[in-house]
Amino acid sequence: MNDLIFFFNQVMIGGVVLGSIYALGAVGITLIFGILRFAHFAHGDMMTMGGFVAFVLATLVAGMGLAFPLPTGFIVLPFAMVIAAGIALGIDKGFYAPLRARGARPVTLLIASIGVTMMIQGLIRLFFGTSTRSFFDTEPKTLIRIDVPIEGATRPISFTEPQLLLVILTLIAVVALHFFLTRSRLGKGMRAMADNPDLAKVSGINTKQVVRVTWIIAGGLACMAGTMLALDVSLKPDLAFNIVLPIFAAAIVGGLGHAYGAIAGGFLLGFAETMAVFNWAVLLRPFRDNLPEWLEIPSSLALVQSEYKLTVAFIILVVVLLVRPTGIFKGAST
Amino acid sequence: MTTRYIAAFAGLFALIVTVAVFMGTPFTVRLLVEAFAFALIAMGLNIQWGFGGLFNFGILGMMMVGGFAVTFVSFPVNMAFWESDGPLMLGQTLIAALIGAVLVFFAHRVQRFGITGKWRGTVIVLAWFIAYVIFRSQMDPAATYIIRESGWVGGLGLPVILGWAFGGVLAAGIGYLVGKVSLGLRADYLAIATIGIAEILRAVIKNVEWLTRGTLTVSPIPWPVPNPQAWQSWGADPTTSFIYARAGYLALVVAFVAVALFLIHRAYNAPWGRMMRAIRDNYIAAGSMGKDVTGRQLEIFVFGSVLMGIGGAMLVSFVGIYDPSSYQPINHTFIIWVMLIVGGSGNNFGALFGGIFIYIIWMLSEPLSQALFQWLSMFSSDMGWGRIPDIESRSVQMRVFVLGLVITIALRFAPKGILPERVNRNG
Amino acid sequence: MSLVELKDIKAGYGGAPILNGVNIAIDASDIGVIVGPNGAGKSTTLKAIFGLLTVTDGSVTFAGQDITNSEADRLVPMGLSFIPQEHNVFTSMTVHENLEMGAFVRRDDISDTLDEVYEMFPDLKAKRRQNAGELSGGQRQMVAMGRALMSKPKLLMLDEPSAGLSPRYMIEIFEQVVKINRAGVGILMVEQNARQALAFATKGFVLANGQNRFTGTGQELLDDPDVAKSFLGG
Ligand SMILES: Nc1ncnc2c1ncn2[C@@H]1O[C@H](COP(=O)(O)OP(=O)(O)OP(=O)(O)O)[C@@H](O)[C@H]1O
Ligand SMILES: [Mg+2]
Numbered sequence: 001m002n003d004l005i006f007f008f009n010q011v012m013i014g015g016v017v018l019g020s021i022y023a024l025g026a027v028g029i030t031l032i033f034g035i036l037r038f039a040h041f042a043h044g045d046m047m048t049m050g051g052f053v054a055f056v057l058a059t060l061v062a063g064m065g066l067a068f069p070l071p072t073g074f075i076v077l078p079f080a081m082v083i084a085a086g087i088a089l090g091i092d093k094g095f096y097a098p099l100r101a102r103g104a105r106p107v108t109l110l111i112a113s114i115g116v117t118m119m120i121q122g123l124i125r126l127f128f129g130t131s132t133r134s135f136f137d138t139e140p141k142t143l144i145r146i147d148v149p150i151e152g153a154t155r156p157i158s159f160t161e162p163q164l165l166l167v168i169l170t171l172i173a174v175v176a177l178h179f180f181l182t183r184s185r186l187g188k189g190m191r192a193m194a195d196n197p198d199l200a201k202v203s204g205i206n207t208k209q210v211v212r213v214t215w216i217i218a219g220g221l222a223c224m225a226g227t228m229l230a231l232d233v234s235l236k237p238d239l240a241f242n243i244v245l246p247i248f249a250a251a252i253v254g255g256l257g258h259a260y261g262a263i264a265g266g267f268l269l270g271f272a273e274t275m276a277v278f279n280w281a282v283l284l285r286p287f288r289d290n291l292p293e294w295l296e297i298p299s300s301l302a303l304v305q306s307e308y309k310l311t312v313a314f315i316i317l318v319v320v321l322l323v324r325p326t327g328i329f330k331g332a333s334t
Numbered sequence: 335m336t337t338r339y340i341a342a343f344a345g346l347f348a349l350i351v352t353v354a355v356f357m358g359t360p361f362t363v364r365l366l367v368e369a370f371a372f373a374l375i376a377m378g379l380n381i382q383w384g385f386g387g388l389f390n391f392g393i394l395g396m397m398m399v400g401g402f403a404v405t406f407v408s409f410p411v412n413m414a415f416w417e418s419d420g421p422l423m424l425g426q427t428l429i430a431a432l433i434g435a436v437l438v439f440f441a442h443r444v445q446r447f448g449i450t451g452k453w454r455g456t457v458i459v460l461a462w463f464i465a466y467v468i469f470r471s472q473m474d475p476a477a478t479y480i481i482r483e484s485g486w487v488g489g490l491g492l493p494v495i496l497g498w499a500f501g502g503v504l505a506a507g508i509g510y511l512v513g514k515v516s517l518g519l520r521a522d523y524l525a526i527a528t529i530g531i532a533e534i535l536r537a538v539i540k541n542v543e544w545l546t547r548g549t550l551t552v553s554p555i556p557w558p559v560p561n562p563q564a565w566q567s568w569g570a571d572p573t574t575s576f577i578y579a580r581a582g583y584l585a586l587v588v589a590f591v592a593v594a595l596f597l598i599h600r601a602y603n604a605p606w607g608r609m610m611r612a613i614r615d616n617y618i619a620a621g622s623m624g625k626d627v628t629g630r631q632l633e634i635f636v637f638g639s640v641l642m643g644i645g646g647a648m649l650v651s652f653v654g655i656y657d658p659s660s661y662q663p664i665n666h667t668f669i670i671w672v673m674l675i676v677g678g679s680g681n682n683f684g685a686l687f688g689g690i691f692i693y694i695i696w697m698l699s700e701p702l703s704q705a706l707f708q709w710l711s712m713f714s715s716d717m718g719w720g721r722i723p724d725i726e727s728r729s730v731q732m733r734v735f736v737l738g739l740v741i742t743i744a745l746r747f748a749p750k751g752i753l754p755e756r757v758n759r760n761g
Numbered sequence: 762m763s764l765v766e767l768k769d770i771k772a773g774y775g776g777a778p779i780l781n782g783v784n785i786a787i788d789a790s791d792i793g794v795i796v797g798p799n800g801a802g803k804s805t806t807l808k809a810i811f812g813l814l815t816v817t818d819g820s821v822t823f824a825g826q827d828i829t830n831s832e833a834d835r836l837v838p839m840g841l842s843f844i845p846q847e848h849n850v851f852t853s854m855t856v857h858e859n860l861e862m863g864a865f866v867r868r869d870d871i872s873d874t875l876d877e878v879y880e881m882f883p884d885l886k887a888k889r890r891q892n893a894g895e896l897s898g899g900q901r902q903m904v905a906m907g908r909a910l911m912s913k914p915k916l917l918m919l920d921e922p923s924a925g926l927s928p929r930y931m932i933e934i935f936e937q938v939v940k941i942n943r944a945g946v947g948i949l950m951v952e953q954n955a956r957q958a959l960a961f962a963t964k965g966f967v968l969a970n971g972q973n974r975f976t977g978t979g980q981e982l983l984d985d986p987d988v989a990k991s992f993l994g995g
Contacts, residue, residue, distance in 0.1 A: 039522040110522055111671060112742055115672075188862065194853075196851050203833075203908065204866040311534050321519060321527045
């Protein structure tokens with residue numbers, strides 16, 4: 001029984017947490033792709049930047065001597081998201097909009113987003129240095145343990161408060177996004193533009209406004225993902241640059257341009273990663289005594305060594321790109 | 335147009351002379367060696383992107399492969415490995431890999447036996463899985479054994495130039511595989527696919543300790559020309575020995591670049607180059623004209639990769655250490671893109687110019703911003719605001735920002751680069 | 762004063778000019794039909810009115826206002842509506858959502874207009890929850906027309922609404938066009954089925970090489986032996 005709980009803690013909780021982060025990032029990437037038709041490479045750094053914005057706000061709030069029952073980084077998140085959305089709009093106006101106005105090809109925008117990546121990274125390191133920071137220097141990180149009321153289970157199900165908040169926030173974000181895209185006028189306009197930009201224009205949809213809304217949503221969600229990731233682990237300048245590829249993988253696996261696909265892709269990759277590095281021998285151990293002598297369980301039965309954890313996402317990415325570049329979910333829209 | 339070329343390269347020359355005056359000759363020669371190696375890599379990207387319109391975000395992978403190749407070929411032989419059971423176990427691993435490959439090969443052809451659709455997919459996945467398990471069953475013990483008995487496999491102790499050539503060959507092989515699997519994709523998917531493959535390569539090279547020593551790094555890797563120690567043993571004083579040794583290295587690298595430039599230039603103006611551009615500018619039309627588009631693109635991708643592999647190898651032998659963890663997308667992939675875009679995509683001389691120019695900017699950003707910060711810091715302490723902390727580590731980061739700024743400005747105001755492509759696209 | 766008037770329009774896609782002086786004038790009561798060989802610039806003319814490409818010379822006025830090179834999101838609220846020749850529905854959205862997108866610029870209650878459109882195309886009502894991408898070509902054309910009507914236009918522009926449709930659908934579409942016109946909406950349409958379209962057109966324009974070749978009432982063009990010989994296939 002303990003082994004099962006171990007499995008649950010490692011694979012299920014780990015997968016949901018990772019999947020949430022991936023999903024939040026991938027939605028932004030996929031929306032930007034749907035509306036602007038380019039792979040926005042700087043998205044990971046927008047996440048990191050969001051995390052740093054929240055960190056600055058949290059430090060300011062903590063400096064004022066305010067304390068909350070929830071992590072301060074979480075409390076300031078809404079404000080950080082607003083600021084991050086503003087920065088995203090500014091980045092678009094400064095670096096992407098002029099290229100679009102010139103009629104540049106999507107690849108040119110992709111290359112420009114590399115430039116933006118480097119500028120954000122440079123600036124973050126310039127102002128905050130290269131060190132790793134924690135949101136929990138001045139307050140404790142709450143650990144939540146749930147005892148399992150089954151005989152033989154001594155190990156509790158455990159996760160941290162930020163992890164719980166992350167999952168709740170992701171759920172809220174996904175539901176809100178769903179209603180926005182299917183019920184609101186602007187959301188439908190966004191889907192229309194992703195579907196057929198020329199016809200959207202002909203219908204009188206204000207495409208510039210749609211582009212702005214896209215950046216606001218993508219920037220806000222990126223900030224949410226970055227902050228929650230930083231709350232879960234720690235804040236460093238390459239926080240999300242390292243996972244921008246798995247996030248792209250999630251968006252591609254879900255079919256670029258499809259918001260629901262991106263969410264599903266995010267969770268799929270999150271679970272794939274945790275399952276690939278999980279040592280399955282643990283689950284076989286209880287049967288150790290029932291097995292015949294000659295069949296010995298190896299001490300490690302992980303599919304890949306944990307150094308290759310991120311590689312799992314790349315391999316899935318490459319395989320999906322080769323086998324089904326349009327994503328593995330059929331008929332999804334947006 | 336010619337005046338533009340003269341102005342650009344004269345300006346570059348003036349910049350180099352200025353650098354030499356302020357930073358000293360040994361530093362400048364070192365800078366030039368690296369700059370020319372980077373220029374060679376930028377020329378490789380120019381073949382792929384400038385001529386072929388093929389997006390490659392996996393330059394880092396090619397450079398790493400080249401670096402590994404030269405390390406493996408030129409590093410002294412590790413007798414402890416050859417005298418152990420290591421080679422035997424590696425042989426068994428190879429056989430296991432072959433068995434796996436045969437399995438996968440046949441799994442892909444099961445439709446001959448009437449297994450199609452979903453079942454074929456299942457069989458293929460299963461075959462890959464079994465092949466993977468068979469391979470791992472031999473590989474893991476071999477790796478553990480080699481690391482325990484002899485540290486790693488060591489090198490072959492062959493001439494460095496051979497290592498560079500092997501770097502080109504190995505990169506060509508990888509480029510072939512990458513191209514084979516991903517060239518059908520559109521540009522942005524191709525970008526993601528290539529960077530994904532490069533990251534896989536990076537993870538593997540970093541972690542196969544038995545082959546590359548991984549994070550333990552390999553050094554000292556020999557030089558193809560007399561190194562400073564050799565010059566010193568012939569009686570040169572330390573500073574002069576560095577200048578002589580690096581100048582020798584520089585001559586070799588420049589010779590390589592010149593030969594590459596000559597060959598590419600000829601190919602570019604030959605029917606082959608015209609066809610490439612036809613494919614790039616409108617590959618559907620070229621395809622309907624009966625040209626083998628994918629085959630030509632694969633050629634291009636491989637040629638470009640060769641230059642990247644050689645350039646990567648040159649850089650590794652020059653610094654004398656192979657450290658897989660030192661490879662970063664920004665320093666090894668994105669910077670090459672900046673070089674090509676700023677220099678002029680589609681123009682060999684643009685790539686050469688951009689490569690050298692951007693590398694100098696990149697290297698100078700650090701001391702320049704350090705000076706700037708010192709000045710600001712003095713100003714702020716004069717104003718009573720205190721000094722700026724951690725100036726050193728901060729100014730290192732400035733160069734990343736500068737690079738980003740340079741490319742976004744270039745894309746906006748000079749999208750064709752400093753030396754634009756010269757050919758009339760309709761011609 | 763005409764509802765829409767094009768005076769000596771010159772326009773192109775950046776390269777050589779495609780339109781070299783097109784003149785068109787339509788009243789609210791008119792059904793104007795543009796005919797001409799492939800590549801004559803018929804679609805380009807409609808796009809030029811709608812600001813989808815740059816007019817380099819000449820002027821477009823709508824109800825007396827100069828609208829040359831105006832953006833679509835300004836034109837739709839003024840009462841212009843356009844159905845492009847191809848890709849004229851949002852395939853990943855339901856029929857109902859397509860219609861809603863047609864009313865994007867409206868801030869008032871759209872349910873009456875929706876009812877009118879569904880009444881006009883009963884087929885669509887049954888399929889309102891289905892994705893437009895899953896409909897037949899004829900049904901799509903209906904969705905496209907419905908979408909364009911949702912903004913309550915004063916001028917409806919259609920680019921080959923009957924392309925690829927069976928004669929039965931073609932007649933139905935034409936009947937609807939006439940009905941819409943009776944309700945007070947000016948019509949400007951491009952048609953390949955020139956004889957049928959000119960038969961009910963109040964104004965006809967023959968374009969060739971980006972210029973007016975003949976202009977007259979529909980009947981006049983049908984009766985003109987030159988037009989018949991060169992453009993209506995004998
Ligand atoms: N997007 C575009 N970019 C550049 N040139 C275009 C574009 N669309 C059309 N053209 C050119 O403009 C000319 C007129 O095209 P247009 O679509 O107006 O013809 P049309 O009269 O509508 O023909 P059809 O009956 O085939 O629809 C053609 O020569 C065409 O090649
Ligand atoms: Mg047309």
